[in-house]
Amino acid sequence: MTQTESPAAGRGNSTDHVRRHNLATVLTLAHRSQGISRSQLTRVTGLNRSTVAALVGELVERRLVLEVDADVQGQVGRPSPIVKPDPLAVAIAINPEIDAITIAVVGLGGTVLKRIRYATDHEPTAREAVNICAAVIEGLRGELETGHRVVGIGVAVPGLVRSLDGVVRLAPHLGWVDEPLAEMLAEATGYSVVAGNDARLGTLAESTFGAGRDLSDFIYLNGGASGIGGGLIAGSQALTGAAGYAGEFGHTLVNSMGTVCHCGGVGCLETEVTRAPLLALVGLTDADSDELENALVASESADVRAEVHRQLDFLAVALRNAINTLNPQTILLGGFLGSLYAVAPAHLNALVAHQPLRASREGVSIGRAALGSNLLMIGAAELAFEAVLGDPATF
Template identity: 70%
Template sequence: MTVAESAQAGRGNSNDHVRRHNLSVILGLVHRARGLSRAQLTRQTGLNRSTVAALVAELVERELVVESEPDSSNQVGRPSPIVRPSPAVVGIAINPEIDAVTVGVVGLGGTVLKRVRHATGHPPSVEEAVQISAAVIAGMRPELDASYRTVGVGVAVPGLVRVEDGLVRLAPHLRWEDEPLAAMLAEATGLPVLAANDAHLGTMAESTFGAGRGLTDLIYLNGGASGIGGGIISGGNSLGGVAGYAGELGHTLVNSVGVRCHCGAIGCLETEARREHLLQVVGLTDADADDLETAILASTEPAVLAEVHRQLRFLAIALRNAINTLNPQLIVLGGFLGTLYAAAPGVLDDLLAEQPLKASRESVRVTRAELGRDLLIIGAGELAFQPLIADPAGFVPPTRE
């Protein structure tokens, strides 16, 4: 190869890299906004109109986005076509919990299309969770193959997950330790599988489609059947740590004379703020999140309000430490923590108005998660879509007979 030919090849490789990068940017923007006009894409990317048009055309050809004409009423001049995520591209979302395995189908744009909850009544083993998930997906296969293109599987795990290979290092409430969950699911389903901590994925979902939209610094804290997990967005980036284990705010020390946690420490937040204590005080043996919230909000029993206040006091201690350390704009509470916040309006706000450093607390507000029961399914779906959005050019369009 001559020097000139080598230089031309280098320019070709560079141009291809830029094109692939720009395709990723465009698809990511459309996915997160659930639809943008070409004019908006031009403004947000800084690319010229003809480049945006060519990139959108390629994504349309790959059947990753669709274009439609906007409502032209009250507009001056020629309206710009609206680019939306393709409704035919989906990811599979899986969430194993201590009493069930939930499998969902999520479309680009974070739309939950289907959800199947398979109750187990006990913490499933990793083998059982894989078998249940594979069976549910197999049952969905006829519809998926006929109407959709499935890009992969994302798993939201209530525990520590090594991000590089989906190895579950520790999910104590499920009694899993060093389990190759992602590899087992990939073998059982024939689909690419990624796994991550459930709270991290909940944080991703809320920051993309929920209460944290447009914010660069937030803390998400979720209370569920398996305890309390957290996730952090700092400077617009997910804070995962060197191996993806950061954000375990449920293991913040809140009571130095408390009980021993399963992690081995004394007085962790999730030993003091617990879903099972709330179930007991309202007289339930089990309930989903909606039923538990209904029971708590409807109760007039002093013991119920006292337990809500007790748990909020310990939650305030954990959040005080997080506010002083991370200086967030927003704290998002999900699961039963959101229920506690709703059951005693103003209590947590009053505690956080007094405890953290004044300069840090002035800029933070607290709110409930917006995505409700869809939260972890959307978060796991985001994980399934990551490889596609990172490189849409690697996504082969379907062949036509």
């Protein structure tokens, strides 16, 4: 497994020839904290106050951060101004699924400013998805170009995406094989495009802004219309695999007598734990994860409860394998997996408390992803923001 460290990681340096590194350090801290005082920047980076002031001033000029007065209530002395990411510096985030394509405008600091869910009546081809996205983005262009600065597009794909060039090697539920999605979107929109696996980007979002923010070792599992995926943070670093394909927990074997999966295997987690029967049982045909959860929690149907328990039983098998293999401190559940857990948390907790090896399961907690239905939008935007965070001087 490989991991590339962000160029903005670590402490700053006050010499002139690393000004770009220092700009990246300050912008990344402001972005991830969603607001940090100048005095804190001085302390964290190790740079002197005048250097930090100059760096912040340059980022303000580049319209990447704002300086605002601190809340002085209850404070003694002159407060340090707060450096906040400028929400008008935005990325366009896209998540194609089998039943809808979601497009959002996300500001620096992980703020979702607008979200559009374009429902489809069939699994879109890659070209159809590109055409839909291009049309929606064109409709937003006037608004974006008058008030915002677009850094690029990030795409969260439910499948295997080659990190080098954004080619979708396989998105089985969508039927996409070796589709040059990033290239096609760039040609159609005129913006730079970066694509990645949806669950890995959900992991990135949760570790930056959500429930994994203060965790050094956790597994994130996401359930969506196009199946189940995941990501892993180990030692505070994301593990992505040699080509970016790590985290396909949806294809963990959980039932050797199960049905054939899209991938060609038998009894995969995502053939047993699926969203469609849950929607049917609560009388929904089209819903995001928040709407489905509300319906499941409110239901008093014995059939709903039985199906939830059945799916959690298989989820527990996958979690047992993950805990024994990876030894996380926490497992975070997002999408409809979080909804299943919301309905019967004690059921899953009891299974996980007994199935893995005792030493591995000790101290492991199960929690919910905190970013809700905005999670993949924030994760896709993080992918687009990587270039400007790494070198703000180019923006």
